Amino acid sequence: DTIDVTKLVNSIIDRYELVSNRDMIVFHRDIPDQTTFATVDRDKLIQVLDNILSNAVKYSPEGGRISILLGEGEKHFKISVSDEGVGIPKESLPQIFERFYRVDKARSRKLGGTGLGLAIAKQIVVAHGGSIWVDSEWNVGTTITLTLPYSVEKVVGFNG
Numbered sequence: 639d640t641i642d643v644t645k646l647v648n649s650i651i652d653r654y655e656l657v658s659n660r661d662m663i664v665f666h667r668d669i670p671d672q673t674t675f676a677t678v679d680r681d682k683l684i685q686v687l688d689n690i691l692s693n694a695v696k697y698s699p700e701g702g703r704i705s706i707l708l709g710e711g712e713k714h715f716k717i718s719v720s721d722e723g724v725g726i727p728k729e730s731l732p733q734i735f736e737r738f739y740r741v742d743k744a745r746s747r748k749l750g751g752t753g754l755g756l757a758i759a760k761q762i763v764v765a766h767g768g769s770i771w772v773d774s775e776w777n778v779g780t781t782i783t784l785t786l787p788y789s790v791e792k793v794v795g796f797n798g
């Protein structure tokens with residue numbers, strides 16, 4: 639189906655804004671007024687953004703700022719989520735999209751989770767012909783960026 643990506647992204651942020659209120663997390667939107675339409679699996683896109691935003695919230699300090707950017711390219715649109723959280727050490731960056739991988743087991747256990755969120759997000763994005771990557775600095779913050787084609791001909795290699 640063709641969906642309104644702008645509306646979808648805004649509504650997911652609205653939801654996180656409500657639940658993150660007590661942690662005083664501030665959401666900043668860099669989202670154009672002009673609507674971005676795309677023919678993608680709506681539920682899967684929600685799942686991807688849920689995983690990324692839940693991480694941003696989970697690994698942010700009280701009062702941290704989370705910035706969400708939506709941008710349009712020629713064939714792809716781009717969504718990035720930046721936080722001012724704990725960050726990811728350089729040596730862990732290549733592994734964070736692997737199943738069950740979690741940085742700092744002790745800290746992660748306290749925060750909860752299975753280490754599957756980003757692996758699932760990557761599987762979905764790649765199946766849609768897009769890409770996803772991380773930029774992060776330990777103790778500074780993390781940015782997760784993904785690109786997806788406006789139109790997915792056929793979703794390949796995804797079962798679930």
Ligand code: ATP
Pocket residue numbers: 689693694697721723724725726734739740741742746750751752753754755756757780
């Ligand atoms: P789950 O998503 O299954 O609940 P999780 O959040 O631990 O568990 P992933 O979302 O796959 O797992 O993330 C893998 C690991 O990457 C996390 O455990 C965490 O160490 C690190 N990570 C992911 N996003 C961030 C972020 N925004 N800031 C800091 N570390 C992050």
Ligand code: MG
Pocket residue numbers: 689692693751754755756
């Ligand atoms: Mg997660």
